[in-house]
Amino acid sequence: MMLEExxxxxxxxxxxxxxKRLVTATSGNVxxxxxxxxxxxxxxxGYEFEKLKPEHLLVLNSKGTIVEGNLKPSVDTATHIxxxxxxxxxxxxxxxxxxxxTSFAVLGETIPMSLTxxxxxxxxxxxxxxxxxxxxxxxxxxxxxxxxxxxxxxMRNHGVFTLGSNxxxxxxxxxxxxxxxxxxxxAMLRGKVTELPANIIAQSFKFYxxxxxxxxx
Amino acid sequence: MMLEExxxxxxxxxxxxxxKRLVTATSGNVxxxxxxxxxxxxxxxGYEFEKLKPEHLLVLNSKGTIVEGNLKPSVDTATHIxxxxxxxxxxxxxxxxxxxxTSFAVLGETIPMSLTxxxxxxxxxxxxxxxxxxxxxxxxxxxxxxxxxxxxxxMRNHGVFTLGSNxxxxxxxxxxxxxxxxxxxxAMLRGKVTELPANIIAQSFKFYxxxxxxxxx
Amino acid sequence: MMLEExxxxxxxxxxxxxxKRLVTATSGNVxxxxxxxxxxxxxxxGYEFEKLKPEHLLVLNSKGTIVEGNLKPSVDTATHIxxxxxxxxxxxxxxxxxxxxTSFAVLGETIPMSLTxxxxxxxxxxxxxxxxxxxxxxxxxxxxxxxxxxxxxxMRNHGVFTLGSNxxxxxxxxxxxxxxxxxxxxAMLRGKVTELPANIIAQSFKFYxxxxxxxxx
Amino acid sequence: MMLEExxxxxxxxxxxxxxKRLVTATSGNVxxxxxxxxxxxxxxxGYEFEKLKPEHLLVLNSKGTIVEGNLKPSVDTATHIxxxxxxxxxxxxxxxxxxxxTSFAVLGETIPMSLTxxxxxxxxxxxxxxxxxxxxxxxxxxxxxxxxxxxxxxMRNHGVFTLGSNxxxxxxxxxxxxxxxxxxxxAMLRGKVTELPANIIAQSFKFYxxxxxxxxx
Numbered sequence: 001m002m003l004e005e006x007x008x009x010x011x012x013x014x015x016x017x018x019x020k021r022l023v024t025a026t027s028g029n030v031x032x033x034x035x036x037x038x039x040x041x042x043x044x045x046g047y048e049f050e051k052l053k054p055e056h057l058l059v060l061n062s063k064g065t066i067v068e069g070n071l072k073p074s075v076d077t078a079t080h081i082x083x084x085x086x087x088x089x090x091x092x093x094x095x096x097x098x099x100x101x102t103s104f105a106v107l108g109e110t111i112p113m114s115l116t117x118x119x120x121x122x123x124x125x126x127x128x129x130x131x132x133x134x135x136x137x138x139x140x141x142x143x144x145x146x147x148x149x150x151x152x153x154x155m156r157n158h159g160v161f162t163l164g165s166n167x168x169x170x171x172x173x174x175x176x177x178x179x180x181x182x183x184x185x186x187a188m189l190r191g192k193v194t195e196l197p198a199n200i201i202a203q204s205f206k207f208y209x210x211x212x213x214x215x216x217x
Numbered sequence: 218m219m220l221e222e223x224x225x226x227x228x229x230x231x232x233x234x235x236x237k238r239l240v241t242a243t244s245g246n247v248x249x250x251x252x253x254x255x256x257x258x259x260x261x262x263g264y265e266f267e268k269l270k271p272e273h274l275l276v277l278n279s280k281g282t283i284v285e286g287n288l289k290p291s292v293d294t295a296t297h298i299x300x301x302x303x304x305x306x307x308x309x310x311x312x313x314x315x316x317x318x319t320s321f322a323v324l325g326e327t328i329p330m331s332l333t334x335x336x337x338x339x340x341x342x343x344x345x346x347x348x349x350x351x352x353x354x355x356x357x358x359x360x361x362x363x364x365x366x367x368x369x370x371x372m373r374n375h376g377v378f379t380l381g382s383n384x385x386x387x388x389x390x391x392x393x394x395x396x397x398x399x400x401x402x403x404a405m406l407r408g409k410v411t412e413l414p415a416n417i418i419a420q421s422f423k424f425y426x427x428x429x430x431x432x433x434x
Numbered sequence: 435m436m437l438e439e440x441x442x443x444x445x446x447x448x449x450x451x452x453x454k455r456l457v458t459a460t461s462g463n464v465x466x467x468x469x470x471x472x473x474x475x476x477x478x479x480g481y482e483f484e485k486l487k488p489e490h491l492l493v494l495n496s497k498g499t500i501v502e503g504n505l506k507p508s509v510d511t512a513t514h515i516x517x518x519x520x521x522x523x524x525x526x527x528x529x530x531x532x533x534x535x536t537s538f539a540v541l542g543e544t545i546p547m548s549l550t551x552x553x554x555x556x557x558x559x560x561x562x563x564x565x566x567x568x569x570x571x572x573x574x575x576x577x578x579x580x581x582x583x584x585x586x587x588x589m590r591n592h593g594v595f596t597l598g599s600n601x602x603x604x605x606x607x608x609x610x611x612x613x614x615x616x617x618x619x620x621a622m623l624r625g626k627v628t629e630l631p632a633n634i635i636a637q638s639f640k641f642y643x644x645x646x647x648x649x650x651x
Numbered sequence: 652m653m654l655e656e657x658x659x660x661x662x663x664x665x666x667x668x669x670x671k672r673l674v675t676a677t678s679g680n681v682x683x684x685x686x687x688x689x690x691x692x693x694x695x696x697g698y699e700f701e702k703l704k705p706e707h708l709l710v711l712n713s714k715g716t717i718v719e720g721n722l723k724p725s726v727d728t729a730t731h732i733x734x735x736x737x738x739x740x741x742x743x744x745x746x747x748x749x750x751x752x753t754s755f756a757v758l759g760e761t762i763p764m765s766l767t768x769x770x771x772x773x774x775x776x777x778x779x780x781x782x783x784x785x786x787x788x789x790x791x792x793x794x795x796x797x798x799x800x801x802x803x804x805x806m807r808n809h810g811v812f813t814l815g816s817n818x819x820x821x822x823x824x825x826x827x828x829x830x831x832x833x834x835x836x837x838a839m840l841r842g843k844v845t846e847l848p849a850n851i852i853a854q855s856f857k858f859y860x861x862x863x864x865x866x867x868x
Contacts, residue, residue: 024830025823046864075863103837106765106844114323116375135858158767172242179241185837186320186402193323207352212292213263331540333592389459396458403537403619424569429509430480548757550809606676613675620754620836641786646726647697
């Protein structure tokens with residue numbers, strides 16, 4: 001029952017990715033880990049988002065063995081499993097090729113911390129990984145080694161991974177990252193940007209984590 | 218009854234923001250002040266626009282005390298209340314992070330007055346604020362001190378605030394500002410732009426205020 | 435009856451403008467002239483496209499006198515009437531602020547003829563007008579004086595006007611111009627563009643006018 | 652019966668082109684060749700995608716003679732037929748003017764291989780053709796001579812052609828090419844991009860062809 005809800009939530013976030021222009025065609029994926037059973041729900045490989053239904057999603061255990069579903073899981077499955085096994089605090093992972101953020105990943109540069117959105121949502125510059133091959137645990141290892149406390153990482157020459165304590169948090173990080181990358185791209189083309197002072201970033205991040213949204217209500 | 222209508226109008230403008238690509242995820246907000254009672258209707262904090270319903274909106278008095286609603290109001294509430302208390306002519310405030318306009322806010326530069334749209338809708342260069350922390354009245358003070366007669370202000374390293382005598386006017390200012398910022402961004406990347414002469418701007422603004430639309434019909 | 439059809443066609447093209455991202459909020463307008471009666475159907479001033487219905491459109495005679503409708507006509511009405519009175523071959527006029535094309539109008543430069551789309555649809559560089567004030571016949575005079583055989587003109591510091599023998603032709607010109615401006619903008623930012631040779635442009639334009647579409651079928 | 656399915660598939664991909672912003676107005680086209688009969692289904696010339704129905708599509712034999720349908724076929728028909736006759740492995744051709752990819756075609760430059768998407772989907776730099784006139788076999792000859800093993804080619808000063816063993820493959824190539832061109836455009840504006848090493852490209856391409864998707868499932 002709980003798992004059916006998680007399946008639905010992963011499906012909802014999956015079909016949101018192309019609508020929000022974070023992915024194209026079959027690229028990108030969403031997974032989530034059930035807090036009680038530890039089972040992971042993930043997108044099948046190379047599946048068009050527009051044809052995806054909740055029942056197409058795969059369920060795997062923490063060793064990556066399929067426990068439900070007949071389709072082949074995402075080629076990024078080993079990476080998702082690796083991250084879940086090394087980050088007990090994380091229960092959702094989203095991978096996109098969102099164009100503005102990915103342009104920073106192509107250049108191997110982070111996004112200057114010149115926006116309150118970046119300060120509040122991320123609190124720290126978005127890390128940039130080294131290049132890692134797709135298909136095994138390599139990307140997972142890069143994420144675990146480089147992401148630190150940030151909910152997002154720019155995967156070199158590839159795209160974006162975001163982590164969250166739930167699917168909504170991982171999706172929000174993916175959306176905010178692309179919006180900030182877009183805005184900063186425009187600013188950087190027209191002039192020299194200056195970053196917010198470290199104390200402003202720290203204060204903004206703290207405020208956002210403690211006061212924003214309905215969590216404390 | 219009147220307040221129910223205002224609640225509906227604020228809700229309609231709120232859900233228009235992501236559709237018009239002025240905000241992403243939960244960012245940004247819309248408020249309006251009832252002309253008779255002085256009560257303010259505002260969006261709850263960190264609420265997804267796509268899940269927002271009119272009944273989720275908060276109603277506050279001029280001291281910022283909640284008089285209707287169970288959710289936590291926007292973290293920008295103190296700023297909205299501050300502006301309403303200092304600007305009796307203003308009955309709606311909209312806050313966005315629209316990317317093209319915000320890129321000007323990142324650089325701390327205004328948008329050159331090279332478009333009839335800017336001359337007619339705004340009549341004056343869009344002011345740019347100093348940096349102000351989110352969460353209290355600081356942003357409100359920057360708005361009141363810097364916005365003058367303009368219906369929009371670029372909030373440094375942050376986003377956009379627009380003010381209007383009603384919700385439609387504040388929303389229109391937000392839309393026109395982003396369109397003008399987008400067009401000017403493209404032009405500025407390719408060449409040197411020249412501004413319209415001051416008398417053309419004044420004449421265009423006057424014409425637009427007096428002749429445009431169905432007001433005088 | 436014929437006029438009701440024209441009213442519907444003008445309405446359809448009007449609501450297509452914001453959907454195709456050629457206009458924002460209430461900007462821009464569509465008109466058409468009935469071939470038999472010479473009556474002109476045009477959008478009311480400052481009307482939101484999303485609230486526009488066919489019955490809101492105005493009908494005017496060739497002197498600009500309203501013969502049907504209670505709303506105030508577009509502030510560009512005198513310009514539309516002027517063009518119809520000087521161009522018997524033209525039966526529809528569309529005005530947009532489409533951002534990529536308008537960025538060329540801001541710089542007062544035409545779009546280099548480096549695309550088959552420009553050669554085939556327009557056959558000649560898009561003319562650029564001098565600055566003209568909104569509200570009277572001035573823009574109409576600029577159009578008539580500068581547009582020549584081209585179906586589009588870039589109105590300096592303002593936007594775009596397209597002319598056609600019918601609404602579909604004027605709308606197509608507006609769409610193709612924006613697409614070509616967008617593509618050329620990207621190319622011009624990355625490198626030096628070269629124009630197609632004059633004989634290729636002439637041959638492409640002739641082919642397109644004679645062979646493309648279902649006209650001769 | 653089989654042909655009716657193919658007609659539906661071509662129609663579905665055709666109406667996807669404007670929705671995915673790969674074409675504007677009536678530009679671009681989709682065709683497919685039936686594997687058994689060798690008959691080719693193609694879009695009528697200059698037809699608005701939004702008014703297109705499956706029954707409007709033309710069916711032609713390998714000589715380009717119409718065997719079903721009353722409309723005039725696409726002006727690119729001779730090119731599609733030429734490619735099918737020279738490439739027995741290809742059963743679908745898609746032509747777009749997608750703006751980011753076409754901006755590379757304007758400059759006559761390929762897209763640097765700096766993205767895993769380019770390595771995996773294409774495996775080789777996208778070829779750029781010489782200029783070819785529209786209307787006959789010239790474009791087809793350029794495609795056959797220059798495309799090699801790549802599923803896409805940038806047609807100089809014109810647009811994009813993608814080839815596939817079926818409609819889904821040709822459409823996916825068109826989508827991935829535009830996304831990669833968009834991302835690389837942004838990166839190239841901000842800095843100097845470096846390409847992935849040849850062995851990484853080869854390994855990524857092989858992995859994607861062999862492991863990605865549900866083909867082997």
